[in-house]
Amino acid sequence: MPKVLVSDPIDQVGIDILSQVAQVDVKTDLSKEQLVEVIPEYDALMIRSGTRVTAEVIEAGRNLKIIGRAGVGVDNVDVPAATRKGIIVVNSPEGNTIAAAEHTLAMMLSLSRYIPEANAKLKQGKWDRKSYTGNEVYNKTLGVVGLGKIGAHVATVARAMGMKLLAYDPFISVERAEQLGCSLVELDVLFQSADYITLHIPKTPETANLINADSIAKMKPNARIINCARGGIIDETAIAEALKAGKIAGAALDVFSSEPLGESPLTALGKEIVLTPHLGASTEEAQVNVAIDVAEQIRDVLLGEPARSAVNIPGLRPDVLEQLKPYLQLAETLGKMVGQLAGGRIESLNIGLRGDLATNQSQPIVIAALKGLLSPALQERVNYVNASIEAKERGIRVVETRDASIKDYAGSLHLSAKGTLGEHSVTGALLGDDEIRITSINDFPVNVPPNRYMLFTLHRDMPGIIGRIGSLLGEFNVNIASMQVGRKIVRGDAVMVLSIDDPLPENIMNEIKQVAGIRDAYTVTL
């Protein structure tokens, strides 16, 4: 039974799902060193933002197949290191959207009405009404930086509260912004015009310290900033100084450049700042959502099924994936075949998408073909996650061509591999919904299903040659399951495809190659 380590607190519903297929260990207080020590025995790791999955952890996780982040942000995971090792990283892109948006709105209102401090004072027995006259958000301008899932929900609710909306998001269309009641503006315009600025962007090199002394200098003195996105998007020293000097009116922060928040100039400030310890996703509902979402993906991957929201393999909607699955199988099979036919070091792979396939999303098919091509050499070390990187590192040039006009099958795939020992091609298609057929070898037409063990010969089409190969295999006690010859002209060149029940004995290939008329022979194991 596979083993799953849960190293951050997640809802029991997730543990129950994982327990259907795995032994689940919940260890939420592991130090860095302890994590590195225990990770080798686990097939999957499930985390929230509390566990840092460094390259060292990934390197030590020699059995790891999947890291599941029960939440959105994967910035606590070294995703490139996981990708390189072929470990799938999945998250829950939508499970906590509403929770984070509502927390943002709660922070905005708390900040405007000084609720946290008024509450604390009253609990100390002080009835102070005069210190806490706040502001209404009604009719004020909210600047939303990042109009993705959370930003969009914040905008929708803020609009209903009577706020005017500006948004900055270079990846969002004007139509989408207008649909949400937002005017898309440049960042500086947003900084200069907004009474409230809320951040809903990932932390990237472009967004690190986006709010700094310079950007704060552009803001109105009554501006209030809310960050429920990621620590490090705000320069904490700059914002603390600006608040102290009264350059802006307030800040509400849920996330920090270093978490847990230790000693910080932020904690010394008064009612103009509201701080929460990364609580954006902490609702019962969100925790159930993300736990189910991620536990199901871990379960599926451990059962050999694809994950629906992996961050390091091409994202496909489940319905598209379902439709493409037989073609992925086809691409992988053809990749395996053509790689073995070409032999030696492969320099380039030409992938021709034909018929209906030419109009499909090609990236997963290309990856599947590369996985097939590399799997004889790399075995289980190559998968959908790292196939492209592995191919690139081996200097394999990948060329994709499309031709929707080739209609001999609904969709077919033509792979041509050029290597140090020559160039070979295979074409394949699906019969019915999911039965694979090899339809040509080196452009000789055939029609054979793939088989675990196969033998191919290139030969002169002449009497006796098929019989000679048949008897030779018989002499070596190899049972033939099926045989087919493909040729373009009578007594010209031809290809023979044999499906055999057993692997070929080592010394038979030399004998086959010596049969009169045989130009070359190849074995393929699928």
Ligand SMILES: NC(=O)c1ccc[n+]([C@@H]2O[C@H](COP(=O)([O-])OP(=O)(O)OC[C@H]3O[C@@H](n4cnc5c(N)ncnc54)[C@H](O)[C@@H]3O)[C@@H](O)[C@H]2O)c1
């Ligand atoms: N505090 C919490 O507990 C909590 C909970 C959930 C999510 N989050 C964080 O909230 C953020 C937003 O999450 P989401 O689910 O809405 O993500 P999302 O991917 O749906 O939206 C992010 C948006 O940011 C935009 N964007 C990217 N780079 C940008 C840039 N340089 N300038 C402006 N816009 C840019 C993207 O186009 C996208 O529309 C993420 O950082 C996520 O990790 C925090």
Ligand SMILES: O=C(O)[C@H](O)COP(=O)(O)O
């Ligand atoms: O990216 C996220 O999903 C949030 O930051 C939530 O993090 P958490 O799961 O640790 O609460």
